[in-house]
Amino acid sequence: MTAVADPPAETTAEIGKSRLRKEDQHLITGRTTWTDNMSLPGMVHLAILRSPMAHATITSIDTSEAKKRPGVIAVFTGQDFAETQGNVPCAWPVTPDMVNPGAPSLAVTQVNHVGEAVAVIAARDKVSAQDALEAIDVEYEPLPAVLDMEAAIADGSPLVHPNTTSNRSYTWAFESGAAGTGAPIDDAIASPEVTVTRRFIQQRLIPAFMEPRSTVVQPIGEGVTVWSATQIPHILRTMLALTLGIPEQKVRVIAPDVGGGFGGKIPVTPEEIITTLVARRLGKPAKYTESRSESLMSAHHGRDQIQDVTITAKRDGTVTGLDVHLFADMGAYLRLVGPGVPLLGAFMFPAIYKFPAYRFVCEGIFTTKTPTDAYRGAGRPEATFGIERIMDELAVELGRDPMELRRQNWITHEEFPFTTVCGLTYDSGNYEAATAKALELIGWDELRREQAERRERKDPVQLGLGISTFTEMCGLAPSRVLGSLDYVAGGWENASVRVLATGKVEVVVGTSPHGQGHETAFSQIVADKLGVAFDDVEVIHGDTQSSVKGMDSYGSRSLVVGGIAIVQATDKVVAKARRVAAHLLEANEDDLDFEAGSFTVRGVPGGSAGSSMSMGEIAFATFTAHNLPDGMEPSLDSDATFDPENFSFPHGTHLCAIDVDTETGRSTIRKYVCVDDVGTPINPLIIEGQVHGGLAQGIAQALYEEAVFDDAGNLTTGTFVDYTVPSASDLPSFTTERTETPATSNPLGVKGVGEAGTIASTPAVVNALVDALRPFGVNDIQMPATPERVWRAVHSGAEKSDRAEGGTTAYGGASTGTSDGSDAKGEQL
Amino acid sequence: MTRINVNVDGISYTDEVEPRTLLVHYLREQLGKIGTVVGCDTSNCGACTVALDGQSVKSCTLLAVQADGGDITTVEGLAAEDGTLHPVQQAFHDHHALQCGFCTPGMMMAVRDLLQDNPDPSEAEIREGIEGNLCRCTGYQNIVRAVQAAAANLSSTGGQS
Numbered sequence: 001m002t003a004v005a006d007p008p009a010e011t012t013a014e015i016g017k018s019r020l021r022k023e024d025q026h027l028i029t030g031r032t033t034w035t036d037n038m039s040l041p042g043m044v045h046l047a048i049l050r051s052p053m054a055h056a057t058i059t060s061i062d063t064s065e066a067k068k069r070p071g072v073i074a075v076f077t078g079q080d081f082a083e084t085q086g087n088v089p090c091a092w093p094v095t096p097d098m099v100n101p102g103a104p105s106l107a108v109t110q111v112n113h114v115g116e117a118v119a120v121i122a123a124r125d126k127v128s129a130q131d132a133l134e135a136i137d138v139e140y141e142p143l144p145a146v147l148d149m150e151a152a153i154a155d156g157s158p159l160v161h162p163n164t165t166s167n168r169s170y171t172w173a174f175e176s177g178a179a180g181t182g183a184p185i186d187d188a189i190a191s192p193e194v195t196v197t198r199r200f201i202q203q204r205l206i207p208a209f210m211e212p213r214s215t216v217v218q219p220i221g222e223g224v225t226v227w228s229a230t231q232i233p234h235i236l237r238t239m240l241a242l243t244l245g246i247p248e249q250k251v252r253v254i255a256p257d258v259g260g261g262f263g264g265k266i267p268v269t270p271e272e273i274i275t276t277l278v279a280r281r282l283g284k285p286a287k288y289t290e291s292r293s294e295s296l297m298s299a300h301h302g303r304d305q306i307q308d309v310t311i312t313a314k315r316d317g318t319v320t321g322l323d324v325h326l327f328a329d330m331g332a333y334l335r336l337v338g339p340g341v342p343l344l345g346a347f348m349f350p351a352i353y354k355f356p357a358y359r360f361v362c363e364g365i366f367t368t369k370t371p372t373d374a375y376r377g378a379g380r381p382e383a384t385f386g387i388e389r390i391m392d393e394l395a396v397e398l399g400r401d402p403m404e405l406r407r408q409n410w411i412t413h414e415e416f417p418f419t420t421v422c423g424l425t426y427d428s429g430n431y432e433a434a435t436a437k438a439l440e441l442i443g444w445d446e447l448r449r450e451q452a453e454r455r456e457r458k459d460p461v462q463l464g465l466g467i468s469t470f471t472e473m474c475g476l477a478p479s480r481v482l483g484s485l486d487y488v489a490g491g492w493e494n495a496s497v498r499v500l501a502t503g504k505v506e507v508v509v510g511t512s513p514h515g516q517g518h519e520t521a522f523s524q525i526v527a528d529k530l531g532v533a534f535d536d537v538e539v540i541h542g543d544t545q546s547s548v549k550g551m552d553s554y555g556s557r558s559l560v561v562g563g564i565a566i567v568q569a570t571d572k573v574v575a576k577a578r579r580v581a582a583h584l585l586e587a588n589e590d591d592l593d594f595e596a597g598s599f600t601v602r603g604v605p606g607g608s609a610g611s612s613m614s615m616g617e618i619a620f621a622t623f624t625a626h627n628l629p630d631g632m633e634p635s636l637d638s639d640a641t642f643d644p645e646n647f648s649f650p651h652g653t654h655l656c657a658i659d660v661d662t663e664t665g666r667s668t669i670r671k672y673v674c675v676d677d678v679g680t681p682i683n684p685l686i687i688e689g690q691v692h693g694g695l696a697q698g699i700a701q702a703l704y705e706e707a708v709f710d711d712a713g714n715l716t717t718g719t720f721v722d723y724t725v726p727s728a729s730d731l732p733s734f735t736t737e738r739t740e741t742p743a744t745s746n747p748l749g750v751k752g753v754g755e756a757g758t759i760a761s762t763p764a765v766v767n768a769l770v771d772a773l774r775p776f777g778v779n780d781i782q783m784p785a786t787p788e789r790v791w792r793a794v795h796s797g798a799e800k801s802d803r804a805e806g807g808t809t810a811y812g813g814a815s816t817g818t819s820d821g822s823d824a825k826g827e828q829l
Numbered sequence: 830m831t832r833i834n835v836n837v838d839g840i841s842y843t844d845e846v847e848p849r850t851l852l853v854h855y856l857r858e859q860l861g862k863i864g865t866v867v868g869c870d871t872s873n874c875g876a877c878t879v880a881l882d883g884q885s886v887k888s889c890t891l892l893a894v895q896a897d898g899g900d901i902t903t904v905e906g907l908a909a910e911d912g913t914l915h916p917v918q919q920a921f922h923d924h925h926a927l928q929c930g931f932c933t934p935g936m937m938m939a940v941r942d943l944l945q946d947n948p949d950p951s952e953a954e955i956r957e958g959i960e961g962n963l964c965r966c967t968g969y970q971n972i973v974r975a976v977q978a979a980a981a982n983l984s985s986t987g988g989q990s
């Protein structure tokens with residue numbers, strides 16, 4: 001028997017293979033490690049009392065009755081932790097004068113949204129804790145709810161936070177003339193041949209990961225071990241240390257199995273801080289798991305922007321300027337990256353088009369609603385929606401085919417690398433190829449003929465065709481860029497590769513998966529780089545004690561940043577192994593070829609004794625260290641920290657054909673075709689899965705989901721009965737294909753894929769709906785485009801287009817008019 | 830407290846439960862059957878689905894006492910004793926029908942029941958058949974594929990479990 005692993009039987013490339021996932025086995029057999037599964041000796045269970053008021057001062061809290069309830073161990077209010085709880089951290093002060101009024105984990109004197117934590121009960125079991133909630137007596141003095149962003153910044157609006165002078169947290173602006181990245185916008189806007197202005201509403205969404213958030217904290221000496229359903233164990237570690245004053249080296253954070261995130265598990269949460277505070281105060285392990293209702297109400301929401309978009313063009317269709325003003329609802333508090341989310345869209349409004357001039361202004365505004373932060377795509381779906389909708393409106397204004405207009409203005413494949421009007425350099429892309437493939441797959445021309453025919457015969461079921469030719473920036477992010485945007489951390493990623501005595505390999509990564517399949521994809525990369533078998537690679541993640549360094553998973557960064565760190569670490573391993581092999585084969589390092597996991601002396605017939613060594617043999621020789629080159633440490637292990645120089649720019653063309661029943665308002669997606677270009681594929685099966693899931697969420701924004709608040713600031717979509725995450729019967733089957741234009745900014749040629757489907761799909765669907773209803777004078781439908789909204793649009797569209805005025809200086813073409821927001825406000829359908 | 834007898838994944842239990850305890854909480858907290866999970870509090874998500882006397886049920890909609898005398902299969906009891914995966918489990922793996930895997934236990938239990946009732950479902954029947962189970966990750970397309978594959982496998986082997 002030998003301790004050395006046999007060389008892999010087959011050595012075909014792993015990269016590009018649709019490997020089935022390593023992750024699945026324990027998930028399909030129920031051998032899972034969700035945080036809520038954890039049970040520790042002596043553990044107390046927490047229940048949180050949440051504010052029923054959107055805005056109120058807390059005049060008194062009486063916990064004495066609750067403390068007497070059976071099984072209750074302790075009850076704490078914000079007053080009990082006022083000196084120690086600090087603030088829920090925000091890491092993105094987007095402007096030097098951004099107002100951050102602070103965010104207590106447990107409200108101390110005032111509540112600012114329904115669902116805010118007011119008190120916490122620790123009991124011997126969860127039921128006892130929950131039962132005792134009703135015995136806490138809180139008296140509130142109501143304050144006026146602040147719900148409408150524009151009203152919130154008007155003179156005389158009540159303030160959300162008493163320690164501020166305005167509900168405006170910040171105004172962040174970019175202008176291409178001032179930035180030196182393009183022409184001044186004022187020139188473009190001053191004398192356009194054609195102008196179209198629209199107001200688009202990005203409704204509020206809820207990430208709605210399927211696993212409710214859960215945290216277990218075990219106090220150990222001065223420190224804590226924290227298990228949490230989080231995307232960010234490393235950032236959480238640092239932030240808990242900073243927030244609570246625990247030395248960082250005494251904080252260990254573990255993200256075990258995590259059931260989805262979609263940005264929803266990015267921030268450091270009040271609940272994580274509260275659980276830590278209680279566990280430390282009691283000296284006992286503590287667990288808090290939210291209910292779905294608590295999750296929908298208090299875990300952060302996403303989107304929620306008002307977008308005022310003006311596009312200018314020449315009469316021949318050449319775009320000349322883009323002017324964007326956003327109101328972005330921060331909700332009651334600034335969460336970890338909440339203020340920065342719209343900025344991730346700032347650079348994406350110009351999208352794939354050659355605008356000479358661009359302005360972007362965003363006002364971040366406080367309201368008495370659940371805080372907002374990242375939700376899949378984070379800023380980029382909003383931007384993509386704005387630009388892809390306004391391109392359609394411009395096409396109508398000019399009487400042009402919407403695809404032809406896009407083609408006229410997009411960056412052609414010969415023009416890469418291309419520096420945009422925001423100063424971003426897109427490294428590679430081929431919009432023509434993706435578009436041609438998508439048009440063919442869906443049978444565009446045939447569908448257009450059918451549409452004309454159905455229009456002609458006034459078919460009550462009209463056909464609409466929608467386009468989204470998108471790009472996005474992901475792979476967050478070059479640290480220098482983050483610095484220039486005032487983000488307080490970097491965007492690098494770390495990986496280390498350990499070669500064990502038996503030739504098996506451990507890869508420790510700083511990314512933290514929650515469904516993406518990192519273990520599989522990263523194993524494929526390492527297998528190829530080291531020439532070891534796929535099954536011989538173990539990927540280790542999600543525990544700051546073993547994976548000591550990392551920036552975690554969000555922004556489609558794990559592969560394009562973390563994967564490259566892995567590549568760099570494996571390169572170092574190979575360099576060390578080469579040195580050992582040269583020594584043992586008595587050859588010059590330069591005379592060794594490394595292929596399929598073996599070093600071979602060049603020119604010596606393969607297979608002859610002493611002419612070649614496998615990685616396994618080298619690993620064992622390094623482990624025994626009996627005969628290593630002089631001065632060489634006995635280890636092949638290597639690590640690397642990679643900081644990208646650029647973002648990753650996936651792109652693609654998404655096309656949607658939708659049947660709209662004008663009599664019932666019901667719309668049905670008939671065909672959805674997308675051709676995404678995510679560069680070189682590592683695992684096509686996983687890519688397809690990411691696109692499917694992304695499409696579902698983007699389509700859900702277009703058709704199904706909205707977090708709705710009533711006039712008093714209550715979330716009226718606080719359960720899965722009302723917050724309608726689509727089921728299988730709400731969605732079609734998609735046709736998902738790819739083109740492959742390798743990224744030139746990284747050695748694998750990869751681009752991110754996690755968010756593309758969500759970013760691209762929403763405008764494709766809405767453009768299709770509006771396209772179906774143009775003959776009725778409809779030029780916008782507010783999302784989600786429920787049957788009722790569609791029906792109303794059909795029946796008021798003509799009237800509305802008569803009323804429309806301003807917003808256009810061109811004549812001819814279809815009627816466009818300015819969406820005056822009449823269907824954007826007031827009617828929460 | 831009420832005494833109940835149940836068989837869960839082939840093991841008999843006799844327990845005292847509070848009359849108000851939900852079956853899913855009994856499974857997770859008293860029996861340690863943590864494979865079955867809770868995704869909502871309004872019986873919408875299906876994450877908690879198990880089989881009770883051969884029929885799939887959302888275990889958050891039943892009281893533990895209602896399961897008295899019952900025979901329960903959870904995701905942990907789906908595979909054969911030798912570890913051979915149930916055709917539905919195998920199909921979910923083969924067709925990448927799970928990402929985070931949180932919905933998966935309930936989804937697979939629902940699919941197993943669906944295929945018992947309808948061994949050869951159309952795509953529309955599959956989509957309707959699993960509409961009580963929410964998945965936020967997959968967009969359902971690969972779940973549909975997996976169901977079709979499991980159906981084909983079950984009918985070709987004549988097996989049903």
Ligand code: FES
Pocket residue numbers: 866867868869870871872873874875876877878887888889890
């Ligand atoms: S937990 Fe039972 S249906 Fe959601």
Ligand code: FES
Pocket residue numbers: 210259260515926927928929930931932933963964965966967
């Ligand atoms: S796989 Fe994550 S919810 Fe279905």
